[in-house]
Amino acid sequence: MQAKRALICGISGQDGAYLAKFLVEKGYVVIGTSRDAAASSFANLQKLGIRHAVETVSMSTSDSGSVLSTIRNAAPDEIYYLAGQSSVGLSFEQPVETMESIAMVLVRLLEAIRFLDCPIRFYNAGTSECFGDTGNQRANETTPFRPRSPYAVAKASAHQLIGTYREAYGLYACTGILFNHESPLRLERFVTQKIVRGAAQIARGGSEKLQLGNLDIYRDWGWAPEYVEAMWLMLQQDRADDFVIATGETVSLRHFLDRAFRYFDLDWNEHVISTPGLQRPSDIRIGSADPSKAKAVLGWSAKTHVDGVVDKMCEAVSS
Missing domain, CATH: 3.40.50.720 (NAD(P)-binding Rossmann-like Domain)
Structure with a gap:
C-alpha cells in the first residue's frame, strides 16, 4: 500500500x-x-x-x-x-x-x-x-x-x-x-516558556526579577x-x-507560576513582578x-493537564 x-x-x-x-x-x-x-x-x-x-x-x-x-x-x-x-x-x-x-x-x-x-x-x-x-x-x-x-x-x-x-x-x-x-519547543516570547526558563535561571543563582505582564488571566493549557x-x-x-x-480545565497564570517555581523549590512571589509595559492593549481574562x-x-481527549505540562517543561530545562 x-x-x-x-x-x-x-x-x-x-x-x-x-x-x-x-x-x-x-x-x-x-x-x-x-x-x-x-x-x-x-x-x-x-x-x-x-x-x-x-x-x-x-x-x-x-x-x-x-x-x-x-x-x-x-x-x-x-x-x-x-x-x-x-x-x-x-x-x-x-x-x-x-x-x-x-x-x-x-x-x-x-x-x-x-x-x-x-x-x-x-x-x-x-x-x-x-x-x-x-x-x-x-x-x-x-x-x-x-x-x-x-x-x-x-x-x-x-x-x-x-x-x-x-x-x-x-x-x-x-x-x-x-x-x-x-512544550519545550515553545519560543521564550510565550509566557509559559518565559516563566519556566526564568524559574530555572533563578534556581541556578540568577538574581534578576522575572518581569511579566498581566498576572490576572486564566487559560486552558495542554501538551x-x-x-x-x-x-x-x-x-x-x-x-x-x-x-x-x-x-x-482552566487555571490561573498564578497557578502556572506557582507550579513552575515550586518545581525548583522557589516561591514565585519573591521573584516575579508585574510590569504594566508588558501588558497587551487588550487582553483576554478568561479562556475556558x-x-x-x-x-x-x-475519540480524542487530553491526557496531560496543566500540572503535568508545567512539570514536563521544567524537566526539559533542567536536563
Missing part, C-alpha cells in the same frame, strides 16, 4: 515539528515548507531527531505561483497550514503582517487546491483567541467569536474562509480551534505533542468539520473550553 503524503506549512514551529514526528511514525512521507529551505536550520526537527526523515522544500507564501507549484510537486494527500504570525502580543505591533500571513496566505492555499482539483484534505490551525473572553461560559464550536487582537481577527477570518470553501466548493477543509498548548494527534484525526473523518481542542465534541467524534 502506497504511503500517504503530507505537506506541512510551518514545519519549523512547535506544532509543525511535533506533527512531522507523529506522521513519520505513522509511515507518512512528510514534506515541510520554508521560505528558503536551503538556509533554514530546522532546529526543532533536529531536536526531535527526525530531520533526516523529512523532505523540505522552499515555498514563498506571498507568491501564488510558488504555492501552486509546491502543492503540485508535493502531491500531498493532506496539507496542514500551521504557519503565519503566531504571537498575540506581536500582532499589535505588526497587524498588517499578521493579517497577510494568516488570512491571505490561507486563500492562496485554498485557491491552489481548488485549481488543482485534487482530493486533498486540508487542516487549518485555528485558535481559542477568536472567542475573546469566555467568562463563565465554556466555549464550544457554536460559541460566537469576539476577537480582541489583530491575531484573533486574522484567525477568525481564516476560520470563516475554511467554512466558505467547504460549503461553496466542496473542499475537505477543517479548522482545529486549539486552546493554549505548550502540544497530544494536540497534533487531534489535527490528524480531523483529517481522517468521513466529513470535514471544525473542533475545539483543549483539556477542559468545552472539548466534548472532539471526544465524542474523534
Whole structure:
C-alpha cells in the first residue's frame, strides 16, 4: 500500500515539528515548507531527531505561483497550514503582517487546491483567541467569536474562509480551534516558556526579577505533542468539520507560576513582578473550553493537564 503524503506549512514551529514526528511514525512521507529551505536550520526537527526523515522544500507564501507549484510537486494527500504570525502580543505591533500571513496566505492555499482539483484534505490551525473572553461560559464550536487582537481577527477570518470553501466548493477543509498548548519547543516570547526558563535561571543563582505582564488571566493549557494527534484525526473523518481542542480545565497564570517555581523549590512571589509595559492593549481574562465534541467524534481527549505540562517543561530545562 502506497504511503500517504503530507505537506506541512510551518514545519519549523512547535506544532509543525511535533506533527512531522507523529506522521513519520505513522509511515507518512512528510514534506515541510520554508521560505528558503536551503538556509533554514530546522532546529526543532533536529531536536526531535527526525530531520533526516523529512523532505523540505522552499515555498514563498506571498507568491501564488510558488504555492501552486509546491502543492503540485508535493502531491500531498493532506496539507496542514500551521504557519503565519503566531504571537498575540506581536500582532499589535505588526497587524498588517499578521493579517497577510494568516488570512491571505490561507486563500492562496485554498485557491491552489481548488485549481488543482485534487482530493486533498486540508487542516487549518485555528485558535481559542477568536472567542475573546469566555467568562463563565465554556466555549464550544457554536460559541460566537469576539476577537480582541489583530491575531484573533486574522484567525477568525481564516476560520470563516475554511467554512466558505467547504460549503461553496466542496473542499475537505477543517479548522482545529486549539486552546493554549505548550512544550519545550515553545519560543521564550510565550509566557509559559518565559516563566519556566526564568524559574530555572533563578534556581541556578540568577538574581534578576522575572518581569511579566498581566498576572490576572486564566487559560486552558495542554501538551502540544497530544494536540497534533487531534489535527490528524480531523483529517481522517468521513466529513470535514471544525473542533475545539483543549483539556477542559482552566487555571490561573498564578497557578502556572506557582507550579513552575515550586518545581525548583522557589516561591514565585519573591521573584516575579508585574510590569504594566508588558501588558497587551487588550487582553483576554478568561479562556475556558468545552472539548466534548472532539471526544465524542474523534475519540480524542487530553491526557496531560496543566500540572503535568508545567512539570514536563521544567524537566526539559533542567536536563
